[in-house]
Amino acid sequence: MADPERADVTQQEAGGPVVTVVGIGDDGWDGLARAARDELSRAGVVLGSERQLDLLPAVVRARRVRWPSPLVPALAKLVDAHADTRVCALASGDPMFFGLGTTLVRELGAARVRVLPHPSSVSLACARLGWALDTTEIVSLVARPLAAVHPALTAGRRLLVLSADRRTPARLCRLVTDRGFGGSAVTIFEHLGGPAERRRDTRASALTGDDFIADLNLVALELIAGPQARHLPRIPGLPDDAFEHDGQLTKREVRAVTLARLAPAPGELLWDVGAGCGSISIEWMRAHPACRAVAVEPHAERAGMIARNAEALGVPALRVVAASAPAALDDLADEAGVPDAVFIGGGLTAPDTITRSWEALRPGGRLVANAVTIESEVILAKWHARHGGDLIRLAVSRASPVGGFAGWRPMMPVTQWTATRPHDQ
Structure with a gap:
């Protein structure tokens, strides 16, 4: 049992009141350690949702305060308003797994948050199914678009999806079926770990309604690919026809090399300047769920294509800026963040585009620029002479019919410059 005096000292050291986050399952008080x-029992105030607060027995005498809506803007003030008493916050399952704990740490700082976790819903689901948690992919659709599940659809994989509400399972199964995975085995868990726990087993193509599904549910899928299922890997180089485009597309082979040079890493931000149909920024974001990107494209029709491609390929969080470079780059660092990498696929000949892109990069960030015209090649040659890096030419030929035979049809060669901004700039 914690010493109350020691708790006060901790609050002073932390720079503000400390909130204890208690993970609670559907089994309520009985399931708590x-x-x-x-x-x-010692708390003066307990914060939580109405459902969570109702799980507490009368022995908890603390004042019960429901979370406001919207929650995040009010979070810090709500905790500070109860600085004169012990504050507990209830969170579903493991608070640090897509949960309230991570939000509180982000808003208050780790020193002001103490977490007492409970088994998460995914841990309980894997226990029920006999699945290894470390080899099961997890996607949350809580406050996230359904399209976020697209990158996870790979034949033979096991997938757990955290549902937003009772409608999620049917919507998810329709998407999975439309992608050619209608034969996938589906298990829907409702109220996992509680007295009302229920399990339903079906096939993706067979689930059509949500009349008898609780809002508190989780969906498990064993993905089985049908003959119409298309393999869309996360490594760079998706087929060209995976994108809606009007010809302004970095072709598959060049795109794979370009992304290898951009070298996406989890959490990094890309600026895709002259984005065309968005193929580079979309594949950057598909590399890891934490990768972020901004696509800058002046043509409204192409900006619309980018948004549709991002939705269809599972990265709906891609930000699209429908404006021309270099003007579009002026305030972009303040609005979107300093980029870890910049790709210039169009607009190289516009005055200052490459200069502003280079200056926007964080020290140690990467810039990759592709050129197909002599005029833009001249610009890259000058920057290579000034800053070093790698200057290469990519030439690709594809086999195509020549009468009754096959011959090589060359694509336009691409000159590519890659450089890393020095740390002393």
Whole structure:
């Protein structure tokens, strides 16, 4: 049991009141460990959703405060308003797994947050199914678009999807079926870990309604590819026809080399300047769920294509800026963040585009620029002479029919410059 005086000292050291986050399952008070029960019993205020607060028995005498809506803008003030008492916050399952704990740490700082976790819904689901948690992919659709599941659809994989509400399973199964995975085995868990727990097993193509599904549910899928399912890997170089485009597309072979040079890493931000149909920024974001990108494209029709491609290929969070470079880059760092990498696929000959892109990069960031015209090649040659890096030419030929035979049809060669901004600039 924690010492109350020691708790006060911790609050002073932390720079503000400390909130204890207690993970709670659908089994409520009965499923809590002793440490969690003791903390709630000593609390002066307990914050939580109406459903979570109703799980607490009368022995918890703290004042119960429901979360406001919207939650995040009010979070810090709500905790600070109860600085004169012990504050506990209830969170579903493991608060640090797509949960309230991560939000509180982000808003208050780790020193002001203490977490007492409960088994997460995915841990319980894997236990019920006999699946290894470390080899099961997890996608959350809570406050996220359904399209976020697209990159995870790979034949033979096991997938757990955290549902937003009762409609999620049917919507998810329609998407999975439309992608050619209608034969996939589907298990829907409702109220996992609680007295009302229920399991339903079906096939993706067979689930059509949500009349008898609870809002609190999780969907497990064993993905089985049908003959119409298309393999769309996360490594760079998707087929050209995976994108809607009007010809302004970095072709598959050049795109794979370009992304290898851009070298996406989790959490990094890309500026895709002159984005065309968005193929580079979309494949950058598909490399890892934490990768972020901004696509800058002056033509409204192509900006619309980018948004549609991002939705269809599972990266709906891609930000599209329908404006011309270099003007579009002026305030972009303040609005979107300093880029870790910049790709210039169009607009090289516009005055200052490459200069502003280079200056916007963080020290150690990468710039990759592709050129197909002599005029833009001259610009890249000058920048290579000034800053070094790699200047290469990519030439690709594809086999195509020549009468009754096959011959090589060359694509336009691409000159590519890659450089890393020095740390002393």
